[in-house]
Amino acid sequence: MSKRNWCIVLIAIVMLVFLAGCSTSSSGTSDGKEKNELRVALSANPPTLDLHRTTASVSQQIAFHMFESLVTLDKDYKVVPMLAEKIEISPDEKTITFPLRKDVTFHNGKVLNAEDVVASINRWRKFSSAGRSTLSQAMVSAKDEHTAVITLPQPSSAVLPALANTSQGCVIMPKEVIEEAGDNNVTQYVGTGPFQFGEWKQDQYIHLKKFANYKPLPGEPNGMAGKHEALVDDLYFIPVADAATRVAGIQSGEYDVADDIPYDNYDILKNDSNLVLTVAKPFCENIIIFNTKSEVFSNVKVRQAVNAALDLDAIMKAATGNPDFYEIDPGLMFKEQAWYVDIGKDKYNQKNLALAKKLLDEAGYNGQPVKLQVTRDYEYLYKSAVVVKDQLEKIGMKVDLEVYDWPTLLSKRKDEKAWDMSMTFLTIFVEPTQTLYLDSRFNWGGWYHNPEMDKLLDEIRATNDFDKAKKIFEQVQSLSLDDAPIAKLGNMHGLIAQRKYVKGFHFFKILSLTNVSVK
Amino acid sequence: MAQYIFRRVISLIPILIVVAVVDFIIIHLTPGDPAAVMLGSEATETDLANLREQLGLNLPIYIQFGKWILGVLQGDLGRSIFINMPVTQAIWQHLGPTISLTLLAEIIAVLFAIPLGVMAATHRGTWSDQSFMMIALLGISIPSFWLGLNFILLFAVKLNWLPAAGYQPLSNGLVNHLKYLILPAISLGIMQGALIARMTRSSMLEVLNENYILTAEAKGLSQRVVIYKHALKNAFIPILTVIGLTFATLIGGAVVTETVFNIPGIGKLIVNSVLRRDYVVIQGTVLMIAVAYVLINLFVDILYAYIDPRVRYDGKA
Numbered sequence A: 001m002s003k004r005n006w007c008i009v010l011i012a013i014v015m016l017v018f019l020a021g022c023s024t025s026s027s028g029t030s031d032g033k034e035k036n037e038l039r040v041a042l043s044a045n046p047p048t049l050d051l052h053r054t055t056a057s058v059s060q061q062i063a064f065h066m067f068e069s070l071v072t073l074d075k076d077y078k079v080v081p082m083l084a085e086k087i088e089i090s091p092d093e094k095t096i097t098f099p100l101r102k103d104v105t106f107h108n109g110k111v112l113n114a115e116d117v118v119a120s121i122n123r124w125r126k127f128s129s130a131g132r133s134t135l136s137q138a139m140v141s142a143k144d145e146h147t148a149v150i151t152l153p154q155p156s157s158a159v160l161p162a163l164a165n166t167s168q169g170c171v172i173m174p175k176e177v178i179e180e181a182g183d184n185n186v187t188q189y190v191g192t193g194p195f196q197f198g199e200w201k202q203d204q205y206i207h208l209k210k211f212a213n214y215k216p217l218p219g220e221p222n223g224m225a226g227k228h229e230a231l232v233d234d235l236y237f238i239p240v241a242d243a244a245t246r247v248a249g250i251q252s253g254e255y256d257v258a259d260d261i262p263y264d265n266y267d268i269l270k271n272d273s274n275l276v277l278t279v280a281k282p283f284c285e286n287i288i289i290f291n292t293k294s295e296v297f298s299n300v301k302v303r304q305a306v307n308a309a310l311d312l313d314a315i316m317k318a319a320t321g322n323p324d325f326y327e328i329d330p331g332l333m334f335k336e337q338a339w340y341v342d343i344g345k346d347k348y349n350q351k352n353l354a355l356a357k358k359l360l361d362e363a364g365y366n367g368q369p370v371k372l373q374v375t376r377d378y379e380y381l382y383k384s385a386v387v388v389k390d391q392l393e394k395i396g397m398k399v400d401l402e403v404y405d406w407p408t409l410l411s412k413r414k415d416e417k418a419w420d421m422s423m424t425f426l427t428i429f430v431e432p433t434q435t436l437y438l439d440s441r442f443n444w445g446g447w448y449h450n451p452e453m454d455k456l457l458d459e460i461r462a463t464n465d466f467d468k469a470k471k472i473f474e475q476v477q478s479l480s481l482d483d484a485p486i487a488k489l490g491n492m493h494g495l496i497a498q499r500k501y502v503k504g505f506h507f508f509k510i511l512s513l514t515n516v517s518v519k
Numbered sequence B: 001m002a003q004y005i006f007r008r009v010i011s012l013i014p015i016l017i018v019v020a021v022v023d024f025i026i027i028h029l030t031p032g033d034p035a036a037v038m039l040g041s042e043a044t045e046t047d048l049a050n051l052r053e054q055l056g057l058n059l060p061i062y063i064q065f066g067k068w069i070l071g072v073l074q075g076d077l078g079r080s081i082f083i084n085m086p087v088t089q090a091i092w093q094h095l096g097p098t099i100s101l102t103l104l105a106e107i108i109a110v111l112f113a114i115p116l117g118v119m120a121a122t123h124r125g126t127w128s129d130q131s132f133m134m135i136a137l138l139g140i141s142i143p144s145f146w147l148g149l150n151f152i153l154l155f156a157v158k159l160n161w162l163p164a165a166g167y168q169p170l171s172n173g174l175v176n177h178l179k180y181l182i183l184p185a186i187s188l189g190i191m192q193g194a195l196i197a198r199m200t201r202s203s204m205l206e207v208l209n210e211n212y213i214l215t216a217e218a219k220g221l222s223q224r225v226v227i228y229k230h231a232l233k234n235a236f237i238p239i240l241t242v243i244g245l246t247f248a249t250l251i252g253g254a255v256v257t258e259t260v261f262n263i264p265g266i267g268k269l270i271v272n273s274v275l276r277r278d279y280v281v282i283q284g285t286v287l288m289i290a291v292a293y294v295l296i297n298l299f300v301d302i303l304y305a306y307i308d309p310r311v312r313y314d315g316k317a
Helices: A003-021 A057-063 A114-127 A129-135 A159-164 A175-181 A243-252 A263-270 A300-309 A312-320 A353-363 A379-394 A406-412 A451-461 A466-483 B002-029 B034-039 B045-055 B061-073 B087-122 B127-141 B144-158 B174-208 B211-218 B223-253 B255-260 B266-275 B279-307
Strands: A037-042 A071-073 A079-081 A095-099 A139-144 A147-151 A195-201 A205-210 A234-239 A275-290 A369-375 A398-404 A421-427 A486-499 A506-508 A510-512
Touching: A037 A057, A037 A243, A057 A510, A071 A159, A079 A159, A114 A129, A114 A139, A114 A147, A114 A175, A129 A159, A129 B045, A243 A263, A243 A486, A243 B144, A263 A275, A263 A486, A275 A300, A275 A379, A275 A506, A300 A353, A300 A379, A300 A466, A300 A486, A312 A379, A312 A486, A369 A379, A369 A406, A379 A398, A379 A421, A379 A486, A398 A406, A406 B034, A451 A466, B002 B061, B002 B279, B034 B045, B061 B279, B087 B127, B087 B174, B087 B223, B087 B255, B087 B266, B087 B279, B127 B174, B144 B174, B144 B255, B174 B223, B174 B255, B211 B223, B223 B279, B255 B266, B266 B279
Parallel strands: A037 A234, A369 A398, A369 A421
Antiparallel strands: A071 A079, A095 A147, A139 A147, A195 A205, A205 A234, A275 A421, A275 A486, A506 A510
């Protein structure tokens, strides 16, 4: 062998030794790790961690490790105290008093007081639609250092669920942080949760550290309520947009938890002895929003025709590829929620092409093209849309599929002339009056407006008698299925993968790493 | 030479003005609303309108352009809507990973490409030349993301030798830094290397037929001296051009590789900014890439003169 060839062989050996030296496995837990941190791969970058200012679910997943609210949800989606010691409602139901827990400190060392609660609620109700709809006429005040009071012009059952919701959550921050932010997003993420903010390296990670002075509630974990602790010292939330990279990363041990695993990978990952898979449910519902201002869909009979025609099993099977990841259910609320009713199920998933054609005839539909907006950023929506188009063409509708990236779709959806139907998903609403597409005053989505619906929703808000409210909700669901502001396609579950040594992982409404350890 | 450099620097100005205007217009013609991305899909129209007003997104487009260009002229590329920091700072934060990745990819490309290209030229027509040509063609044809995904599957998932994705800065140790960069650098470097190797081969072939090479051989100089001292040095200008171009391309073009390997570089910054319609970041980053591209080309031009004494730009030669 010549000297040159020997050199090549030598370089190859050095590279192999280098690669072997780079081996990622080390010693420790059952599959070779020793650490006191969790590395969590998320599919998106949060736009902000200021929860008062966003409905983005990725922001909730991270920020709810740092922030807490006055009240929260137990495993039955009932509102229970969190930072409040208890909830006291006056006999006339117009005054809600929240005596605060006295052992709570913020991450900056300040003890939580009623002024912080007042400042937080006032900011939240300024920026959030739920806050405006429930508290715009209310007075929020501090009765004393440890008691906050909300005084309402009339009784409302919607206030507590709105305060407990995670989407644009009413989290409590120090008054000083709020004052410093003014109308801008807060720049200091100071909460009372089990983890505190460490560092945000843009496009790399968000690091949260265990908050040593956190005082958990007593008892067992119960939904988002009960005992929640930081069992690891560090949390790293890593945005990994590419799904294949998330999957490879969880398989190789680069990540300990990976969210938003594509359903196609289920069979491969479930056979990997190093991994545990969690099917997250309830998670979200997939819907088609109808533009009630469009020429075609302003006619309720066309909307009913679409609902009559759709074969939802075929659509959801196409979306997920596996019946384990969806359920077909007519409920506006999920089965796991106390509000659930199945009123109107005969008008759901009918697969009745003859009825659909009849309704189209009655509506005077004469084959004009309709635009169905969808994005490939959420592949399951695109797959659903392809099947929807096919099914609607069977009843004689001419459907143009318009595919955009997600920001473009959101932007175009605001233009009433740009679309007829739009595919999207909605996360869990804590109670019915939060349902965005039902209440015309939210001015959301397809601009559905029925004064009767608004009146029913107000009646629900006006009572604290749950049984009475649920009776009214039955009418809401029935009217919703008649008016068809949307076509509900089905409830879809999420898929989350964890390394086997990650213990205590659970999913409730959002991904949570409290009470999770590495063993 | 100094005059040449001065002229080139001055000629940057109209280029950058055109880039800035086109950049701004294209981005603002693209549909999409930063407020909708920031507030999430469940935001109501009232919330969106309030945020748009707060961010100045409802101002007429010419006023937005005027404000931005005025800032640029004062060295201020603006402030990101999403990441809440000046664009220059965002670019600076993302520049390190991209420079590291680009340098490593370029080193890998050059280290393998030049010896292989020289070998192919000196063994013209033999089986090793033909195999080299085939491998180079394959290297140019394989998309780097596909190569990257397969590297991840092999070296991270199956062998567990290297991390699947991510980035560690140099301050965390050289080995740590390199072990996160080696796979993306190889997948990027292969394509660039194939280009450089093909150029090396053809340029060497041209030079090897020159009379001065025959003279050198006739003088009894060793093969090594003839090839590396006389032939390669004279064949190097077109090779250098390709190296410069590939380097400039990598600075702004490692977008897909950075996404697949989750490297927080400039490519990732652009992709994320486009996805969230963070206009000022896109504008600033594109402008920065344009500057980098022109400067790298200027640097390559200066190197020409250093390598080849016949090249003079000041008109005196």
